[in-house]
Amino acid sequence: MKIQAAVATAPKTPFEFREVDLDDLAPDEVRVRLVATGVCHTDAIVRDQVYPTPLPAVLGHEGAGVIEAVGALVTSVEVGDSVVLSANSCGECEQCFTGRPAYCSNFFGRNFAGTRPDGSTSLASDGTNVSSHFFGQSSFATYANVAARSVVKVDKELSLELLGPLGCGLQTGAGAVINSLDVRAGASIAVFGTGAVGCAALMAAAAVGATTIVAIDLVDSRLATATELGATHVINSRTADVAEEIERITGGRGLDYTLDTTGVPSVLRTAADVLGTGGTVALIGAPAPGTEVSFEVGGSLLKGWRFRTIIEGDSVPQVFIPQLIELWKQGKFPIEKLTKSFAFSEINEAFDASSSGEVIKPILVF
Numbered sequence: 001m002k003i004q005a006a007v008a009t010a011p012k013t014p015f016e017f018r019e020v021d022l023d024d025l026a027p028d029e030v031r032v033r034l035v036a037t038g039v040c041h042t043d044a045i046v047r048d049q050v051y052p053t054p055l056p057a058v059l060g061h062e063g064a065g066v067i068e069a070v071g072a073l074v075t076s077v078e079v080g081d082s083v084v085l086s087a088n089s090c091g092e093c094e095q096c097f098t099g100r101p102a103y104c105s106n107f108f109g110r111n112f113a114g115t116r117p118d119g120s121t122s123l124a125s126d127g128t129n130v131s132s133h134f135f136g137q138s139s140f141a142t143y144a145n146v147a148a149r150s151v152v153k154v155d156k157e158l159s160l161e162l163l164g165p166l167g168c169g170l171q172t173g174a175g176a177v178i179n180s181l182d183v184r185a186g187a188s189i190a191v192f193g194t195g196a197v198g199c200a201a202l203m204a205a206a207a208v209g210a211t212t213i214v215a216i217d218l219v220d221s222r223l224a225t226a227t228e229l230g231a232t233h234v235i236n237s238r239t240a241d242v243a244e245e246i247e248r249i250t251g252g253r254g255l256d257y258t259l260d261t262t263g264v265p266s267v268l269r270t271a272a273d274v275l276g277t278g279g280t281v282a283l284i285g286a287p288a289p290g291t292e293v294s295f296e297v298g299g300s301l302l303k304g305w306r307f308r309t310i311i312e313g314d315s316v317p318q319v320f321i322p323q324l325i326e327l328w329k330q331g332k333f334p335i336e337k338l339t340k341s342f343a344f345s346e347i348n349e350a351f352d353a354s355s356s357g358e359v360i361k362p363i364l365v366f
């Protein structure tokens with residue numbers, strides 16, 4: 001069938017609207033009519049070829065929509081179901097079998113290769129293949145043939161416009177706090193960087209009852225949003241010394257948890273330095289392959305601190321996304337404070353608003 005798609009054609013180049021051909025469903029796929037999709041930094045860095053998904057490609061990986069058809073092998077959803085789309089995984093490796101699909105041994109192939117596992121793409125333009133199945137979905141399009149493991153069924157009564165970003169950015173930040181770090185009531189945590197992922201982490205920290213929640217960013221307007229989301233303290237790292245401020249805030253004890261969403265080595269180093277005894281620093285940003293960070297391990301030896309990396313908030317999407325929707329319904333995960341809607345035709349404006357920092361989480365509405 002003919003669909004409308006925003007095609008990434010070259011690095012640092014605006015998306016191009018094209019009519020493209022969508023092929024027949026594979027037996028383990030569903031056809032989704034997209035209602036809305038989030039714009040994520042990962043789409044920009046793949047368009048810019050930091051990760052090697054072949055171009056031309058249809059990107060987009062925070063889709064939400066309605067099932068229009070189901071493949072012969074799919075039993076988890078039916079036509080008419082509302083779904084949020086998330087990362088794909090193979091379901092057959094050791095990590096998938098032990099409930100860790102974010103660490104799937106085939107994660108790159110299932111999410112970034114631009115093809116199905118058999119090497120085919122579902123999209124073509126003027127007889128030329130276009131990469132598809134980005135995060136199992138390629139949701140910058142009016143319709144998509146989506147891997148069944150990317151699909152999370154949600155209540156049909158819900159408006160889908162706000163929910164797409166749960167599939168990637170928001171589950172990443174919230175999952176790091178709730179699933180990975182298991183932050184408890186009364187704990188202290190700092191979040192470095194208050195983009196969509198950092199804001200989700202702040203909301204989750206407030207929801208679980210952390211009582212010292214520090215937000216660090218370079219932009220005052222973002223720190224104001226962070227306060228609305230539950231940050232108890234904010235630090236502008238352009239004008240204040242982060243380590244000194246945290247020492248003051250914690251009365252010299254240091255923090256239980258620090259979360260770096262920036263992937264900038266100097267920021268990660270600071271996030272480690274401000275930990276208290278037994279603390280954990282976690283990286284959920286995405287530095288370029290080859291990036292190195294140095295940590296102080298002599299004076300800090302006695303702290304027994306830990307460093308870990310986290311993918312997709314250690315989320316099992318079909319379990320965690322419905323939990324976040326319940327928190328949202330109770331007002332404890334106010335997604336709408338982060339989002340601004342754009343028409344699908346305004347995709348390039350939405351990317352500009354994201355990269356300038358003007359909008360934390362743009363959502364394209366079909």
Ligand code: ZN
Binds near residue numbers: 090091092096105107
């Ligand atoms: Zn797997």
